[in-house]
Amino acid sequence: MAELPSTFWSGWISVLTVGSLIGVFWLIYSIYFAAGGEEEEPSPVWDGNLREGEHPAPLWWFWLIFGSLVISVIYLMLYPGLGAFRGALNWSQGGEISQRLERYQTEFGPLRRLVAEAQLDTLREDAKLMASAQRIYDRNCAVCHGYEAQGQANLFPNLADAAWQWGGEPAQVEHSIRHGRQAVMVGWEAALGEQAIDQLTDYTLALGNGTAAGHPAEGQYMQFCAACHGADGSGNPQLGAPNLTDDASLYGQSAAAIRQSIAQGRNGEMPAFGERLDDTQIRLLVAWLTRPTTPE
Amino acid sequence: MNAVDLHRKLERNSGLLIFGILLVSAIGGLVQVLPSVLQDDLVTPGPGTQPYGPVELIGRDLYIREGCSTCHSQQVRPLLAEVKRYGPYSKAGESAYDRPFLWGSKRTGPDLHRIGGKYTDLWQRMHLLDPRSVVPDSIMPGYPWLAERAADADGSIQARMRALRRLGHPYTEAEIEAAPAALAGLAEVDALVAYLQSLRPPNAEATP
Ligand code: HEC
Ligand code: HEC
Ligand code: HEC
Numbered sequence: 001m002a003e004l005p006s007t008f009w010s011g012w013i014s015v016l017t018v019g020s021l022i023g024v025f026w027l028i029y030s031i032y033f034a035a036g037g038e039e040e041e042p043s044p045v046w047d048g049n050l051r052e053g054e055h056p057a058p059l060w061w062f063w064l065i066f067g068s069l070v071i072s073v074i075y076l077m078l079y080p081g082l083g084a085f086r087g088a089l090n091w092s093q094g095g096e097i098s099q100r101l102e103r104y105q106t107e108f109g110p111l112r113r114l115v116a117e118a119q120l121d122t123l124r125e126d127a128k129l130m131a132s133a134q135r136i137y138d139r140n141c142a143v144c145h146g147y148e149a150q151g152q153a154n155l156f157p158n159l160a161d162a163a164w165q166w167g168g169e170p171a172q173v174e175h176s177i178r179h180g181r182q183a184v185m186v187g188w189e190a191a192l193g194e195q196a197i198d199q200l201t202d203y204t205l206a207l208g209n210g211t212a213a214g215h216p217a218e219g220q221y222m223q224f225c226a227a228c229h230g231a232d233g234s235g236n237p238q239l240g241a242p243n244l245t246d247d248a249s250l251y252g253q254s255a256a257a258i259r260q261s262i263a264q265g266r267n268g269e270m271p272a273f274g275e276r277l278d279d280t281q282i283r284l285l286v287a288w289l290t291r292p293t294t295p296e
Numbered sequence: 297m298n299a300v301d302l303h304r305k306l307e308r309n310s311g312l313l314i315f316g317i318l319l320v321s322a323i324g325g326l327v328q329v330l331p332s333v334l335q336d337d338l339v340t341p342g343p344g345t346q347p348y349g350p351v352e353l354i355g356r357d358l359y360i361r362e363g364c365s366t367c368h369s370q371q372v373r374p375l376l377a378e379v380k381r382y383g384p385y386s387k388a389g390e391s392a393y394d395r396p397f398l399w400g401s402k403r404t405g406p407d408l409h410r411i412g413g414k415y416t417d418l419w420q421r422m423h424l425l426d427p428r429s430v431v432p433d434s435i436m437p438g439y440p441w442l443a444e445r446a447a448d449a450d451g452s453i454q455a456r457m458r459a460l461r462r463l464g465h466p467y468t469e470a471e472i473e474a475a476p477a478a479l480a481g482l483a484e485v486d487a488l489v490a491y492l493q494s495l496r497p498p499n500a501e502a503t504p
Contacts, residue, residue, distance in 0.1 A: 006335075009331040009334065009335065012326075012327075012331065013327050013331060016323060016326055016327050017327055020323055026299050027299045027303075029299075030298045030299035030300045031299065031300060034298055034300075093374050094374065096374065097374040097375070097376065097379065097385065100376045101376065101379070104376060140414075143415070143419070143423075143430055143431050144415070144419055144430065147432075152430060153422070153429060153430065155418065155422075156419075156430075269416045269418070270416075271413060271414060271415060271416055272413075276383070276414065
């Protein structure tokens, strides 16, 4: 919280504030209760009988200003306003928000802990909790993974299908969310040359439709790629190396997309949400994302 | 003396009247603004608050040039809902190196004071150049030209840093010397993304 002003400025603020209040009071008091002395030169008369000061100022006007004055004085006694004086309630903006956070903790803390520790199945059965999970998803994840978790732009993976690059076990999904993921696949064009890339592209396509055995690029694949993607192309969730044999694909299934992945490499990055979301929110997301989807 | 008499005098002497009007209208500023401008802890950097590096500085100037603050605020207010949604509320000392500050008051889009790290550079870039490519129903305008221009096309980064140094930003001569190299080859969009990624709650422990 910002410190209160120094003694000089504290005095400055108090004197000006109190001075203005007194000034306003003096003005309305003079107008209503101490009609001015005789004028040296009386106001001119217009239209036969119209003179300045002919009628008193309306009374509601007096009460409006007087009421505002009273409220101001009460306010300045209760709340900070008069320089360094904190007010009788000892209120502060920082104190207010920490109190609210505390109250929030006492009110919802136990419930949230319960959710954070509950079985995933229990959470999935609760339609209300799943609706919250979807809201958390919409607010934090949808702009990348798509509103239906269907993936987006061939850059952000589908989270609704059964294929998981980094593993679909709850613990693995939780790790993806909490700590983020940084995929590393270097480009091979410089090292292997264009022709080899073309062949490996073809090999990858062959992996996809199960005709890879005996392919001319098999040797190269085993030498350069199998360490991460596996000898059978089924991938490795520890490294985030995707399965190359299934229908799911992050960057697209066209030969051009596959060729680019192999030639230029890919470095997909998932930001860490461990600091933005709390344990309860992450647990709900995990339950929602790993729910059994439509039977395959 | 009576206020009504005083008022008559004022009314009939335009010089006095002008002086009176100025005095009365200045009181709010004299009470509210003047002491806070001179109050050290509101204008000195909070713990962990650092001056912007050259890339972020250019990015910030682009943020101003493109008028992002007409739709985005950069102040998380100390309200429960905002702290829950955006993160720690904003403090005065965090803006010590913001000239001018970009707190803003209009939220057509979300607050951006804690946006750093929420998305990746790739996403930020796609979103700035064409928001609908990642948020299909976004109403934010696209800024495709940011990808076409060099971040420091007129080579003014050193002049900008020197100007800020005069105002008290602690840039060293070595930092100013190294600035053009840091910007070499960057497009405007890269600088703006770097600036957005720098908008995080200050890490108080990281300060010496
Ligand atoms: C800035 C865009 C972005 C946002 C926001 C984002 N993600 Fe991701 N996410 C990615 C990318 C890109 C990947 C793929 C990383 C890779 O290439 O390995 C990914 C991967 C994942 C994975 C691993 C997928 C797999 O197949 O193993 C999970 C789970 C995931 N994200 C969940 C989430 C959740 C939940 C949220 C919201 C809290 C979220 N993501 C927000 C970009 C994002
Ligand atoms: C160091 C481990 C590693 C090696 C070696 C490697 N990859 Fe990868 N590969 C990855 C990772 C990790 C990804 C995911 C990249 C991402 O998510 O951004 C990937 C992605 C891919 C993709 C894109 C998959 C999709 O879903 O769009 C293809 C195709 C691919 N690799 C083919 C190959 C081929 C062919 C080789 C051998 C020349 C190879 N990889 C070698 C780790 C590796
Ligand atoms: C016409 C108003 C408007 C202007 C001008 C505008 N934005 Fe936005 N911005 C939005 C809206 C609405 C959203 C929410 C929808 C979306 O994500 O695209 C948004 C979202 C964003 C987000 C994502 C925030 C989040 O938490 O998801 C960022 C970052 C952003 N804008 C940056 C900028 C920058 C930088 C500029 C200036 C170059 C800018 N905006 C100009 C309206 C605007």
